[in-house]
Amino acid sequence: MDSNQRETEIEQCLDDIREEHSHYTPISTDDLSARPSSSNVIVTEPDRRSRSSRTMNTVRQTRELKIETEIHNVPEFTNSIQPQSTYSHKTRPIDVFQNFFPEYLVQVLVEQTNRYAVQNKSNNFTPVLSKEMKAYLGILIMMGLNPLPDMELYWSNDPFYNNAEISKIMPIKRYKKITENLHINDNEKEPNRNSPEYDKMYKLRPMIQELNKLFQQETGNSSKQSIDECMVKFKGRSSLKQYMPKKPIKRGFKIWARCDSVTGYLYQFEIYTGKGDSMEDEGLGYNVVKKLSVGLPENTLIAFDNFFTSCNLMEYLYENQIFAVGTVRVNRKDLPEIFKKSQPKHLRLERNQFAAVTAKPITAIKWLDTRDVNILTTAHHPTDTVFVKRTQKDGTKNKVLIPTSIAQYTLTMGGVDHFDHFRSSYPINRKCRKFWMRLFFFMFDAAIINSYITYNTVHVASTHSHRNFRLRLARELISNYSNKVKRQVVFKNKMGSNFGVPxxxxxxxxxxxxxxxxxxxxxxxxxxxxxxxxxxxxxxxxxxxxxxxxxxxxxxxxxxxxx
Structure with a gap:
C-alpha cells in the first residue's frame, strides 16, 4: 500500500470519528493536561534546545492543532522464526532435541553426578553411564505425561497405578539414587559466600549459559518478540523464592524470559536472584529489558508490560534500532499530562475514544475502554486505527475502532504466555527439596518446548501434537535401555502377610x-x-x-x- 492510499484511509477513518464525536471541540496544545477526543488527536514535539525539553511533559513550542501523518520510519515486522539447522519431514523428535540439549550436556550430567556421589560418599552407588542418564531423562518426560500423586506409584504392584513402561527401565531404588546425586557443577569449586565471585546460580550456571547460547543459535530472531516474567513453583526453603500474592503461582522463582510473539519460542531467560541484580539507577525493569535485548538485530519489535515500560527505556531501545510498545504506569517519570486521572469534565474521554501526544521518537496514547489503557510506543503512528470485534453481554459482536498500537500490543505481548501454556501442559514437576532441581526441570522443559516448536516448522502441527512429540522423544531417549534386575521378594515370615498382591x-x-x-x-x-x-x-x-x-x-x- 502506497503512502497516498494510506493517508486517504486515515482521513476517512478520522472523518467518521469526527462525525460520531462532533460535540467535542478542538483544544490548544498550550495545555497538555487536556484530554482530546479521538477526533482531535494532539501531536506535539518538544523544543530541542535543552535536555530537559526532551521530556514528554515539557513542551516549549506551541503550534496549531493538527494531525501529522509521519513521525519516523517504521519497518514492517514480518520475519518469523527460522531454524538454522536443516530439517526434513523425516526428522525425528530426538534429532531436533539433540540440537537444543546436545550430547555434551548429557555428559556434564553424567560426570558431575558421579563426582557428587563420590564426594557425598553415597552408599552402593554404581556410576551412571550416558545411556542410563538419557533413560532417566526419558522417565522424567513420561512422568510429566502421566502424573501420579506419589513417585513410587509408578513402580506399584497395583495394576491401577503401575506404569510398566517406566518400571521396566530401572528399579525404583536406582531411580532414587540418580535423583539423589544428580548434579550439574562441581561443589568443591564453588566460591565462598563472602567472595566477590560468589554466584547464587553456581549449581546451574554451566547449563544456563549453554542453553541461552543454543536457544539463540539454533533459531533466527523473529521480528516480533515479548519480554515478561515466568514463575516456577517452589514452596521449599530458598533465599531466591519470591512471593507474589496476586499471581496464579504465588510462591516460587521468578524468571525473566524473551519469547517469539507468535510461537512462544524461548530465545533467552534470566533467573532473578534478588535486588542485587539491579546495579543501575534506572530500575529493575529497565535493566532486565536492556540485558535481554543485547544482540537483537535492528528493526525488531519488542512488547512488554507496565512493569518494564518507561520513557528512558523506549529511548534506549530506539537508539539501538529496536522498536518497542508497552503499557505504562501513570506514576512513571516524564509522562504527558493526558495520563493524569483528574481532568476537567468537558475534556474527559468517552468510551472508545483516545488521545495521543508525540515527543519523537515516543508516542503516548490513552484509550478509554472499560477503563483507561495507557500505551507508549515507538513503532506506531498516533492516528492509526483498526477495527476489532468485541463480544457484547447478549452475545452479539460489534466492531470497535481502537488505536493500532493497542491492537498490535495485544498480539505481540502473548509470547511468554504462549511458552507458559506449553510448559503447564505436561510439566516435569516432581516435588523436591533442592531449589536448583526445580530450575533444572524448567530448563529441561524449555529445551523440549523449543524442540517441539522447531519440529513443527517442517511438520504439520495438527498431526504431531505436543503430547505425542514428548512421548516419542521419551521413548527415543530410552531406546530400549533397561537396568531392571529380578527383584527379590522379601517376606516377613513363613506365614507373613506381605503377599505383594492387593x-x-x-x-x-x-x-x-x-x-x-x-x-x-x-x-x-x-x-x-x-x-x-x-x-x-x-x-x-x-x-x-x-x-x-x-x-x-x-x-x-x-x-x-x-x-
Missing part, C-alpha cells in the same frame, strides 16, 4: 484363579523365606505370582485380608 485382586472371584505352568522356577509367594527357600513353576493365572500347587495355592487365596 486383596482386591487376590480375593476377587477366587474360583477363576487357575494354576499355570511357568517357564522358570520362582520363589513361592506364600511359603518361601530367606532361611528356607522354596521354588515352583506353578503360577496363578490372575495374580501372576508363583505358588506351590500342593498347599500354598489354596492357602494363599483363603488367607485373611491384609491389614
Amino acid at each position: 486383596d482386591a485382586i487376590r480375593l476377587l472371584n477366587v474360583g477363576v484363579h487357575l494354576p499355570d505352568e511357568g517357564n522358570t522356577y520362582k520363589r513361592c509367594r506364600f511359603c518361601s523365606t530367606k532361611k528356607e527357600e522354596r521354588r515352583t513353576k506353578i503360577v496363578c493365572s490372575t495374580c501372576q505370582v508363583a505358588l506351590c500347587a500342593k498347599k500354598c495355592f489354596k492357602l494363599f487365596h483363603e488367607a485373611s485380608p491384609q491389614e
